Amino acid sequence: MSTDDPLVRVDDLRKYFWENDSMLDRLLGDEPVPVRAVDGVSFDIHAGETLGLVGESGCGKSTAGETLLRLQEPTDGDVEFDGDGVYDLGGDDLDEFRRTAQIVFQDPFSSLDPRMTIGEIVRQPLDIHDVGSPAERRERVRGLLERVGLSADQLDRYPHEFSGGQRQRIGIARSLALEPEFVVLDEPTSALDVSVQAQVLNLLDELQTELDLTYLLISHDLSVIRHVCDRVAVMYLGEIVEIGSVEALFDEPKHPYTRALLESVPRASTDERERDRETLAGDVPSPRDPPSGCRFRTRCPVVIPPDDVEIEQDRYRELMTLRERIERRDVSLESVGEEDRFETGDGGVPEADVPAFVAALKDRLLDVELPARHDAVVEEALAELAAANWDAAAERLRAEYGSVCEQDRPGLGNGGHPVACHRDDEASESAVAPDPRQ
Numbered sequence: 538m539s540t541d542d543p544l545v546r547v548d549d550l551r552k553y554f555w556e557n558d559s560m561l562d563r564l565l566g567d568e569p570v571p572v573r574a575v576d577g578v579s580f581d582i583h584a585g586e587t588l589g590l591v592g593e594s595g596c597g598k599s600t601a602g603e604t605l606l607r608l609q610e611p612t613d614g615d616v617e618f619d620g621d622g623v624y625d626l627g628g629d630d631l632d633e634f635r636r637t638a639q640i641v642f643q644d645p646f647s648s649l650d651p652r653m654t655i656g657e658i659v660r661q662p663l664d665i666h667d668v669g670s671p672a673e674r675r676e677r678v679r680g681l682l683e684r685v686g687l688s689a690d691q692l693d694r695y696p697h698e699f700s701g702g703q704r705q706r707i708g709i710a711r712s713l714a715l716e717p718e719f720v721v722l723d724e725p726t727s728a729l730d731v732s733v734q735a736q737v738l739n740l741l742d743e744l745q746t747e748l749d750l751t752y753l754l755i756s757h758d759l760s761v762i763r764h765v766c767d768r769v770a771v772m773y774l775g776e777i778v779e780i781g782s783v784e785a786l787f788d789e790p791k792h793p794y795t796r797a798l799l800e801s802v803p804r805a806s807t808d809e810r811e812r813d814r815e816t817l818a819g820d821v822p823s824p825r826d827p828p829s830g831c832r833f834r835t836r837c838p839v840v841i842p843p844d845d846v847e848i849e850q851d852r853y854r855e856l857m858t859l860r861e862r863i864e865r866r867d868v869s870l871e872s873v874g875e876e877d878r879f880e881t882g883d884g885g886v887p888e889a890d891v892p893a894f895v896a897a898l899k900d901r902l903l904d905v906e907l908p909a910r911h912d913a914v915v916e917e918a919l920a921e922l923a924a925a926n927w928d929a930a931a932e933r934l935r936a937e938y939g940s941v942c943e944q945d946r947p948g949l950g951n952g953g954h955p956v957a958c959h960r961d962d963e964a965s966e967s968a969v970a971p972d973p974r975q
């Protein structure tokens with residue numbers, strides 16, 4: 538391995554959990570449903586650096602961290618550590634990997650066994666891996682506790698006698714017992730008070746320099762990421778959507794999701810009126826049934842309309858939402874119009890009433906006024922609903938407003954600051970090639 542090679546290389550890693558997968562489900566004929574927690578992520582981590590993994594709750598950060606440490610078995614993909622395939626390791630090699638790659642968990646309250654003294658907790662990895670004599674282990678535990686800012690005299694105390702910040706220090710001491718090279722820090726300060734957070738982050742920073750550690754820092758908190766990381770990978774619904782240096786990512790975020798995450802962080806210095814209003818709307822869709830194409834498209838403020846459709850983004854978004862509701866049959870047709878005038882029962886709304894039915898439904902479903910051309914398309918689609926023709930209604934809107942964002946899954950490109958967004962593809966395609974003579 539050359540010195541330029543990464544210490545950790547993650548290649549197209551997938552981890553699916555399966556629901557409806559019990560014997561009873563099979564007897565009942567229910568199909569297993571994959572929960573695509575991690576769905577094809579690739580990134581490198583170089584020795585000595587801190588890579589941040591950021592994203593909203595449930596986007597797959599912890600699963601990615603645990604799977605790359607082989608605490609969970611992958612569904613597919615590879616992870617190399619120091620040039621060796623982690624999932625091919627066995628025997629002594631696996632044992633060695635388990636020593637050299639460690640994790641610090643978020644919750645210092647539940648990750649420490651309440652029945653063990655903190656001396657026993659920190660010593661446990663040394664016992665399991667049979668490192669040194671009992672006297673050497675004791676000495677090492679004392680040294681570790683002091684190194685993380687606790688007193689070696691507290692060895693015989695129990696976790697409940699310590700504050701949150703102190704317990705996290707105990708967790709850190711334990712993770713360092715086997716002299717690892719690489720540590721996954723999974724939300725290491727999220728459960729702590731803000732004042733204590735900075736102390737723990739500073740400790741991790743000092744330890745990194747002193748012990749030549751490489752970190753993967755998992756956090757939903759952008760201020761933590763900015764404070765600590767060299768590079769950042771942004772994760773959304775099981776995928777990485779953007780990776781770059783901290784400077785590039787914070788100064789020039791490229792993905793609409795990254796921009797929305799940054800916009801949603803309160804910043805005292807930002808003038809409310811001048812702020813781009815790209816805050817995050819809606820919830821993260823379920824990883825059981827992720828959206829087609831770009832997974833962020835259902836919340837994206839800059840979805841790309843078809844070439845021949847000139848329309849403002851808020852109106853386009855409204856049309857996409859309308860179509861999605863029709864696709865899900867999430868529109869009540871039973872109480873349309875004042876005093877539930879229209880019945881869509883047998884045979885649908887009588888023909889003479891269709892225009893009034895369409896007008897009433899449009900009034901209920903759309904918040905914005907549409908230009909005439911689009912208004913006509915919506916009316917045609919809603920007229921299909923007068924006869925409960927759901928598929929025809931959705932198809933009318935799909936034919937007119939289909940977006941590249943829902944048809945193709947954008948790939949994460951190469952280079953120092955890659956992004957998985959069709960907008961970026963468009964920008965690079967339309968960019969004028971530099972004149973080689975200049």
Ligand SMILES: Nc1ncnc2c1ncn2[C@@H]1O[C@H](COP(=O)(O)OP(=O)(O)OP(=O)(O)O)[C@@H](O)[C@H]1O
Binds near residue numbers: 592594595
């Ligand atoms: N053992 C499991 N069985 C089924 N689904 C799971 C399991 N573990 C995680 N998931 C699902 O996988 C998705 C990703 O979870 P994960 O905990 O990795 O996300 P996260 O980004 O770390 O979020 P958080 O910060 O809330 O932990 C979630 O939808 C979660 O419900």
